[in-house]
Amino acid sequence: xxxxxxxxxxxxxxxxxxxxxxxxxxxxxxxxxxxxxxxxxxxxxxxxxxxxxxxxxxxxxxxxxxxxxxxxxxxxxxxxxxxxxxxxxxxxxxxxxxxxxxxxxxxxxxxxxxxxxxxxxxxxxxxxxxxxxxxxxxxxxxxxxxxxxxxxxxxxxxxxxxxxxxxxxxxxxxxxxxxxxxxxxxxxxxxxxxxxxxxxxxxxxxxxxxxxxxxxxxxxxxxxxxxxxxxxxxxxxxxxxxxxxxxxxxxxxxxxxxxxxxxxxxxxxxxxxxxxxxxxxxxxxxxxxxxxxxxxxxxxxxxxxxxxxxxxxxxxxxxxxxxxxxxxxxxxxxxxxxxxxxxxxxxxxxxxxxxxxxxxxxxxxxxxxxxxxxxxxxxxxxxxxxxxxxxxxxxxxxxxxxxxxxxxxxxxxxxxxxxxxxxxxxxxxxxxxxxx
Ligand SMILES: Nc1nc2c(c(=O)[nH]1)N[C@H]1C(S)=C(S)[C@@H](COP(=O)(O)O)O[C@H]1N2
Ligand SMILES: [Mo]
Numbered sequence: 001x002x003x004x005x006x007x008x009x010x011x012x013x014x015x016x017x018x019x020x021x022x023x024x025x026x027x028x029x030x031x032x033x034x035x036x037x038x039x040x041x042x043x044x045x046x047x048x049x050x051x052x053x054x055x056x057x058x059x060x061x062x063x064x065x066x067x068x069x070x071x072x073x074x075x076x077x078x079x080x081x082x083x084x085x086x087x088x089x090x091x092x093x094x095x096x097x098x099x100x101x102x103x104x105x106x107x108x109x110x111x112x113x114x115x116x117x118x119x120x121x122x123x124x125x126x127x128x129x130x131x132x133x134x135x136x137x138x139x140x141x142x143x144x145x146x147x148x149x150x151x152x153x154x155x156x157x158x159x160x161x162x163x164x165x166x167x168x169x170x171x172x173x174x175x176x177x178x179x180x181x182x183x184x185x186x187x188x189x190x191x192x193x194x195x196x197x198x199x200x201x202x203x204x205x206x207x208x209x210x211x212x213x214x215x216x217x218x219x220x221x222x223x224x225x226x227x228x229x230x231x232x233x234x235x236x237x238x239x240x241x242x243x244x245x246x247x248x249x250x251x252x253x254x255x256x257x258x259x260x261x262x263x264x265x266x267x268x269x270x271x272x273x274x275x276x277x278x279x280x281x282x283x284x285x286x287x288x289x290x291x292x293x294x295x296x297x298x299x300x301x302x303x304x305x306x307x308x309x310x311x312x313x314x315x316x317x318x319x320x321x322x323x324x325x326x327x328x329x330x331x332x333x334x335x336x337x338x339x340x341x342x343x344x345x346x347x348x349x350x351x352x353x354x355x356x357x358x359x360x361x362x363x364x365x366x367x368x369x370x371x372x373x374x375x376x377x378x379x380x381x382x383x384x385x386x387x388x389x390x391x392x393x394x395x396x397x398x399x400x401x402x403x404x405x406x407x408x409x410x411x412x413x414x415x416x417x418x419x420x421x422x423x424x425x426x427x428x429x430x431x432x433x434x435x436x
Contacts, residue, residue, distance in 0.1 A: 025119040028224035029234050031212025033200045035219060036193040037235065038113040043190075045106045046146070046182060052099035053175050056332060057168075059084045059092050059419045065381035067367060070168035077176055086389040089339075089416035093330035096419065097253040100334025103153055104249045104264055108241035110146060112234075119219060138184035145178025157333045158266060192217075206232045252335040255279075267333055279337040280329065282420060285405040288372045290426055292405075295371070299410050301394075305354030305432035314410045317396060320345045325391035331420035342414045344395035347387045351432045363387040368413055369429040380422045386415045387432075394427060 062069045063081045071078075085091065120139075127133045152171045156163065163170060196215065205212070209227040214220035229237075251258035252265035267280065285295065301317065303310040324343045330336035348356075351363035365384050372378035386392055392415045396403060403409040408425030415422055 024122075026221045026223060026225040028209065028211040028221065028227045029229070029231060030116055030119070030219045030221065032192070032196045032215050032217040032219055033205050033212050034231060034234070035113065035116045035217070036196045037202075038109055038116060038238070039189065039193050040197070041109050042106065042113055043186060045102055045109065049099060049103055049106070049149075050175065050179055050182070052095045052102075053171075054080065055095045056092075056099060056419065057172060058082055059095070059417075060332075060421055061381060061383055064365060064383055065367065067379055068381050070166075070376075071172050074172070077172075083383055083385055084418065086386055086392070086416045086418070089327050089391070090330075090336075091417040092419050093253065093328050093336040096330055096332060097250075097334055097336055100153070100157055100265070101246065101249045101253070103150065104157075105242050105246040107150065107154075107245060108238045110150065112238045114143065117219065119221075123218065134184075135188060138181045138188070141177050141181030142185050143181070145174055145181055148174045149178050158264075206230075206235075249334075255338045262335070265333070265335055267331070267335055279340060279407075280331075280335055281406045282331060283375075283377075283406075283425075285409075285426070288375055288378075288426075290371055290405070295405055295409055295426065299371075299428075301411060301427065302429040303350055303354050303432070304429065305351065305356060308354055310353050314396065317345055317394070317411065320349060322396075323390070323393060325393055325414065325416070327391060327414055327416050329414075329420055329423065341399050342393050342395040343397040344393040344411065344414075346390060347382070347392040347394060347413070347415075348390070350394060350430060351387055354432055356432055364433050366433075367431040368424045368427055369431075370424050370426040371428045372426060377421050377424070380413075380424050382413070382415060382418075382422060386418060386422075389416060391416045394430075 058081050060068055061084065062071060062074070063078055066072065121143075127136065149171065152163070152167065152174060156167045156171070200212070209230050211220055211224040245264060248261060248263040249265050251260065251262035267282070285291070299314065301312045301314075303312065322343055323346050324341060326339040326341050328337050328339050347366065348363045351357075351366070355361065356363045363384060364387065365382055366387050367379065367381050369379040382392075393413070394411050395408070395414045396411055398407060403412060408427070411427045412425040413423050413427060
């Protein structure tokens with residue numbers, strides 16, 4: 001094994017001057033190439049997280065009704081909102097499954113990247129010029145924002161309702177803070193990253209244990225310690241960690257044995273039992289305080305629209321034309337099911353009962369309210385395109401049997417491609433009309 005050769009003398013002098021508590025950060029792994037490799041992975045990964053996150057936000061119709069809108073002060077941050085489509089039916093299953101699984105998978109890469117640039121956080125003097133001050137500010141937004149987004153996202157997936165009602169605003173505004181720092185950082189660092197990766201060569205860097213040349217980056221230790229692991233080993237460790245997390249999360253998006261492997265997606269991975277109604281349950285009837293008395297005895301559905309109210313029993317609903325739609329459930333937490341065979345009444349047929357029928361009046365949006373008296377998801381507003389879709393149902397049965405209480409008996413909404421939160425269970429009242 002060759003002796004580690006120090007970086008060129010000029011480099012060392014320059015970077016040592018810019019480095020605070022010298023002697024602390026002595027790993028011979030640190031260097032611009034190592035940081036660049038991790039940076040490129042994060043550039044792709046974080047971009048995907050940001051885009052799928054924005055899509056997830058659009059998918060729950062925040063601009064549609066104050067009921068859905070957990071971020072009423074979003075202002076121009078909602079500039080891109082668009083009517084979430086109803087096809088393909090697995091759209092949210094895909095975008096949110098990617099968001100959560102890729103997010104969990106990137107944790108080791110993020111930690112390694114932060115570790116690789118530790119000396120930069122302790123740079124002295126802390127500010128050298130206006131440009132440098134701005135760069136450091138963007139770094140603060142970037143690192144603070146990234147840690148905040150990962151922490152809130154992972155806590156939300158791991159623990160049920162740690163932020164009752166406030167997860168959306170925290171994660172949403174945090175995402176924009178992060179993105180401001182991210183965009184500035186990429187603009188500042190991308191040219192050097194590309195140059196370093198081109199010049200230093202992937203294979204060549206993997207083969208040697210010698211410290212990299214600093215190249216003015218301030219990352220290489222002035223007196224690097226003896227290597228204890230090769231760069232190949234270090235990257236292997238990070239990649240292996242990511243692979244392990246991926247393998248213990250991705251199963252949340254699939255039925256059968258893969259779901260049991262989703263250890264890092266506790267709600268998606270939980271054993272749903274056996275039988276026809278046996279697929280993931282988000283909140284049980286008992287958890288929201290609904291018992292037999294509420295769900296069976298005396299349950300009625302109120303349809304409201306155009307100044308009239310129509311009251312229906314479950315028998316009335318079963319007497320209406322029944323339709324079947326094979327649709328998945330996909331939760332904001334990342335888990336999803338494959339298609340379930342839902343049966344019930346079309347939402348647009350219900351709209352017709354209160355006067356929104358056919359050519360005279362296309363079905364408008366609807367506010368759906370459940371029997372639940374408290375809780376963030378007890379009601380939700382659906383857009384007109386969601387009401388109009390012939391596969392959007394007020395479901396009464398699933399997979400050939402009556403809904404179970406936990407899946408929303410006596411009646412629940414199911415809409416293609418919509419996030420789980422919009423598929424209200426234990427529906428008691430539906431108000432059709434303009435939802436402003
Ligand atoms: N009334 C009511 N409906 C609800 C919820 C709720 O808490 N209360 N949770 C929603 C969420 S977040 C999801 S993911 C789906 C899950 O449906 P499932 O429990 O049948 O799988 O129900 C939705 N409908
Ligand atoms: Mo959900």
